[in-house]
Amino acid sequence: MPKVSGSRRPATAAVNALRTLLERHYHIVQEIDQRNDFGADLYIQFTQDREVTGDIVNVQVKGGTSWRRRGGYGVPVGDHAAIWADGNVPVICVVHDPRTDRLYWANATEQLLTARRELVLLRTILVSKEAVLDEQSLDDFVTETRRYVNRYRGAHAMRTQLSEMSGADFGPSDIVLHFINYVGEDLIFWQCRGEGFATLLHSDLDWAPEYVGPEMLRFDGIDGHRRHGAAATLGDTILGDDEAMWILACFAATAWAREPAPDRQHASIRAEVADNYVGQQIVKRIEAEPDLLARSAAALQSAPLKDPEVRELESDHDIVDEAMGATKETWQYMSFEAKRLALIYLIDHVGIGAPTDPIGQQIQIAWRVPDRPGRT
Incomplete structure (x- = not known):
């Protein structure tokens, strides 16, 4: 007799x-x-107040304990990568673990598109053990999934394309403006409500965020009387004339958004902005002062008390060697421990100003070794 598959x-x-x-x-x-x-x-078609919404997703369902992985579960992509990433309907992966009798979920389409942008070939959809799907979390699941389904509808379409292109996570109230220069490079001007700075994302700079304000825009003769070799700049970014005029218009159009927002608290800032900005300032100083780390480490050694964290990190010579060898090229690839030790060597503390301050005033770095006057 035929047998039923296990x-x-x-x-x-x-x-x-x-x-x-x-x-x-x-x-x-x-x-x-x-x-x-x-x-x-x-196929799932979501409803709201028992009315059909027209929002549909495809679902790949897995059951059993064989899908367990460290930190959760894994669903093989197999030969479905193109369909899951580029189909008209998003794909959600759901795993049922019989040991916990719980469901867990992940957005397969989102993971595949993120991996593609980072030039990674994703073979497994990772399903976190924290992503439980049950009575308590169902409403959040439906809201988040429906929002993703609608990302290419109406006014959301362009913002979604820019987000997937640059890797930026734009909020619903953020102002996002797009420009293509004469050589086909993309620029994105991103202004969050109540923040005293904007973020410039440039495809030619691998989408690395540059935190900018109107006070950082320099024209140097863009009025038609340009000196030989002069160029418009925005912080560390060199701009063409067309780019500079577009940036100027962006700052003018979003001036109101840099005013205080009622839902923003004093002395608050997005963690990724603070981390990126501090890292950028560290790289600039290291590049300008090759002996900075050595001088900063020596200054810390002479302090009366040493943090237990420093003693623990310095007990590993590999971490010390990696931290002391930090350069502009290696900073982003350093281990967490080495980067943490370098940060402790270089910086005494970081002060956070009002959200509407320019970025350089909002994030105030107190260096272990004072910055040289006039360095830019």
């Missing part, structure tokens, strides 16, 4: 668990005939 039972249990949860909240679930299974097991 994988059929956990797979069926996984589909049933997901279907039961969704249908209990009036979402529409359509199971795909296994003869037509090309990377999806279910």
Whole structure:
């Protein structure tokens, strides 16, 4: 007599668990005939207040303990990469673990597009053990997934394309402006409400964020009387005339957004902005002063008390060698421990000013060895 595959039972249990949860909240679930299974097991059409929304996702469902990985679960991409990444309908991966009797989920389309932008060939969709899908988290899951479904509709379309192109995570109230220069390079001007600076993203600079303000824009004769060799600049970025005029217009159009926002607290700043800005300033000083790390480490050694964290980091000679060898080229690739030790050597503390201050005033770096006067 024919035998039922051993994988059929956990797979069926996984589909049933997901279907039961969704249908209990009036979402529409359509199971795909296994003869037509090309990377999806279910269609889900979301509802709101029992009304059909038209927002649809495909779902790949896995059941059993064999999908467990460190930190969660893994769903093989196999030969579905192109369909999951570029199809008209996003794909969600859901894993059912019979040991916990819980569902866990991940956005497969989002992970694949992120990996592609970073030139990584993703073979497995990672499903975090923290991404539980149950009665308590279902509303958040539906909201987040529907927002992703709608990313290419209406006014969201251009913002989504710019986000996927640059890797930036734009907020719903952020102002995002786009420009293509005469050689086809993309520039993005990104202004968050209530922040006293904007972020410039440039494709020719590998989308590295440059935190800028109107006071940093220098024209140097752009009025038609340019001196030989002069160029418009914005911070460390050299601009063409067309780019400079566009940046000027962006600053003028978004001046109101740099005013205080009622929901922004004093002395608050996005963590990634602070980290990136401090790192940029460190790289500039290291490049200008090759002996800076040695002088900073010596200054710390002469301090009356040494933090236990420093003693622990310095106990590993490899960490010390890596930290002391930091350069502009190696900074972003350094280990967390070496970068942390270099930060402690170089910086005594960082003060945070008002959100509407220019970036250089908002993030105030107190160096272990004072910065040289007049250095830019």
